[in-house]
Amino acid sequence: MNPFVSGTLPRAEPAAPYPLEPELERRLRGLTQLDVVARVAAGIAHDLNNVLTVIETYTGFVAEHPLEPSQRRDLEVAREAARRGAALTAHLLALSRPTTSETRSVDLNDLVLGLEGVLRRVLRSGLHLVVEAAGAPLPVRVDPTQIDQAILHLVLNARDATPDGGTVSLSLRNSVVGPGHPLSRKLGPGTYAVVVVRDTGVGMDAKTQARIFEPYFTTKPGDAAGLGLVLVEETARKFRGAVHVESTPNQGSEFSLYLPLATLAEPEHAGAKVSPTAPVVLVVDDDATVRAAIGRILTTRGYGVLEAADGAEAAQLASSYPGPIALVLCDLVMPGMGGRDAVERIRASKPEARVLFTSGYPFDRTHTVAAEAFVQKPFSPDELTKAVEHCLTQPHPTQTGPETAVVLLVDDEPALRSSLVRLLSECDVTTLTAKSSLHALQILGERHVDVVVSDQFMPGMDGVRLLETIRERFPRCTRILFTAHPSSDIVLEAVNRGGVHKVLVKSMHPIAIRDEIAYAAEAAHHARGGPPPTIRRPSRS
Incomplete structure (x- = not known):
């Protein structure tokens, strides 16, 4: 039997360092540095947001009292400064790492105008920024922080494409997508809000345009990661939009971010209610x-x-x-x-x-x-x-947890997810699926999960990194790596970083895979008060 199927993983000596290609090594080093920056930024934002909470709270108390007009103006200046501080921490976090999506209806005009100050600060001298809002509201349903980040990436890209000075313009409009439109194959018919970022820089030829949304592709010298436009396109797709590019060598480029129009939410009335029951x-x-x-x-x-x-x-x-x-x-x-x-x-x-x-x-x-x-x-x-x-x-949430063990299957291949769900349907477990690591973390944040079974090679965050994150954030969750490539290096990395409890090989017999997962799930469920496992413990021989 394959030793990696065993409930006890074999001990192996660390492999000798494998020489990386210089380009890959440079990218990995850059990603490590970005991770450090992200952690530092998050820590700074946490402390700063505590300070801003106190300022916002106590200025709010003062605002509840009668004030002279001049005093109220002074107070509003202080409160506006606190709000700008909160916005700066949000932009800092957007630069460091994307957050979990929190969608709401916003006017794209307000969002872009609120970002203008940050955009002017990131442009070098010799570059002129022109911002032109639309003549009517452009309501979209998005996560404002992620759209801020996407627009910032587009402006930074325009800046880097205009090294000798010139103009970067940012304009907003609406556009009807229908037959014959350049994005008609990507977007459904309808009216869209559009953010257009145009520069007077070096432009691109057709060959470059065909590759700009590829991960790690970059024409920039130095340590550019080549991920900015990838994130822009992913953000657009996430909110049912798309990105259109037009460019001519030596004449500049135009990037258009399309987002479907929505309905602006009605503003809620301010004011607090006093609970008569004094909870x-x-x-x-x-x-x-x-x-x-x-x-x-x-x-x-x-x-x-x-x-x-x-x-x-x-x-x-x-x-x-x-x-x-x-x-x-x-x-x-x-x-x-x-x-x-x-x-x-x-x-x-x-x-x-x-x-x-x-x-x-x-x-x-x-x-x-x-x-x-x-x-x-x-x-x-x-x-x-x-x-x-x-x-x-709200209704009080149940504290008893699900009646059956819960298994989360993480794999970017739909057919494999479906086959595992079908296998586990024969067992007394609740099965959830996730198509990516980020999707898995979202599910884990929303409900209890007993066992996570993760593929190793997935776009974005790979399986070991996912299991490492779960180990840190949800340590009581049983972690299983499900891989077609059970090399010693992968197993060692999974054990050392992800703290995996088991490694399963995709070439195993389906019944063996089913029993391994089901037993692990029922054992984890039993450990938190559920019934004993009904699946016989799989053989370790």
Whole structure:
């Protein structure tokens, strides 16, 4: 039997370093540096968003009192500065790493005009930026941060294509796509909002245009990664749009980002409601000023407030508090015990408590448990109040978990996903599928999963990197690598980085694959209170 099918992985000595091609080595080094930058940026944003939350909160308190016109103007200047600070952290995070999508209806005019200041700062001297909004609203349903990032990539591309100075113009319009339109094969018929980025630079020939959306393809000297336009096209596709390019050598290029028109959401009325039942909220945050700000928001709205500086203190406070706790408002990332583990301990003594997670980090939606709410720092008093009210009015999520074990299958090949689902349909497990690593992380953020079975080679984040991420964020999840290439190097990497519990080979007999996955799922489910496995433990011989 293939040794990689065994429940105990063989011990192997690390392989000698394999010499990489210089180009591949340069790209890998660049990606590593980008990852470091992303981690630093996320940490800075977390701390800065805590500061901005306090500023936004206390200026909001002042705004509730009668003020002289000059005082109110001064206060609005301060509040606007805090909002600009929040926008800058969002742009910083957009540059470092894409976040989980949060779509809403926005006017593309407002989005682009709000980005104009950032765009002017990234252009070198000698380049003139012209921004022209459309004459009418252009409502689109998108994640504003991801569209900001896409537009920024297009402007940076235009900047790099205009090394000797010139003009970069950014204009907005609507366009009807129908028969004969250049994008009619990519887009359905209808009216689209269009962002056009035009430069007067070096332009491109047809051969270059045919390759610009290939990963790692670049005409730029130095350490350019060749991923900017790939991200732009992926973002457009994600929101049912497309990118069109026209270019002539020595005459410049024009990139048009098409997004389907939507309906603008009606603005909600400001103002907070005071709960007549005075429910108790447990506020858990390691930043004392943030706790104080949140506590004041909630007490002025009629809530009772308990405060804890970390997860352990929160669990102890919840255990000793004699009355019910309606809501736990908990920061996700704290020293020592994190927010997710703290909530599990709190619910051991207060199962009735609902949960509202908060954080200054941009990636934390992938940490939240199923059916729970999340509010991003910085937030205003009204935003927090609405989030709390919404959370308290929702049906209480079940705490018993699914009746059967849950398996998540991750593979970019639809036929393979379908065959595994069919195999596992014969077992008492719930099967979910994901077509990519990012899709898998989204599912893990939305519900509990007992076992993840991941392919190794997938576009974007590969299987080992995915399992490594799951090991960090969801350590209780059993991890299985499913590969057609069970080399010693891959197994060692999977064990050392991904902490895999098992490696399965695609050439195994289908029944053996089914039993291995089903047993692992039922064993994991049993470990958290489910029934014992009904599948006989697969042989290790």
